[in-house]
Amino acid sequence: MPDALDRLTTFLAVGRCKSFTAAAAAALGVTPTAVLEAFLTKGPGFYLYFPARTQEQPELRALTESVTSSRGQKAKRRSGRTGVSGGGVPA
Numbered sequence: 001m002p003d004a005l006d007r008l009t010t011f012l013a014v015g016r017c018k019s020f021t022a023a024a025a026a027a028l029g030v031t032p033t034a035v036l037e038a039f040l041t042k043g044p045g046f047y048l049y050f051p052a053r054t055q056e057q058p059e060l061r062a063l064t065e066s067v068t069s070s071r072g073q074k075a076k077r078r079s080g081r082t083g084v085s086g087g088g089v090p091a
Helices: 004-016 018-028 052-056 058-079
Strands: none
Touching: none
16 A cells, blocks of 8 residues: 555646556546646647747747647648648648
8 A cells, every 4th residue: 555655646647747647546546537627638739838938949949840840741641642721621
């Protein structure tokens, strides 16, 4: 039986890392409950949250451009065409 500190560490891992949610919840014997559902993401993807003052940093701009361009290339490969128009609908 884990002690209180182990249980707390496991509980904190649930909030910090989504991939371990099921394992941590099972270890604690609890059921995860969604909170603030209005703020949940609408679908799979890459989400980046940062303070507004960091928008002008070249490193951040390079990261977002890289992720955005790689997502566009994947959409083109899935569609089987060279052009993709609005919202990933094949042209």
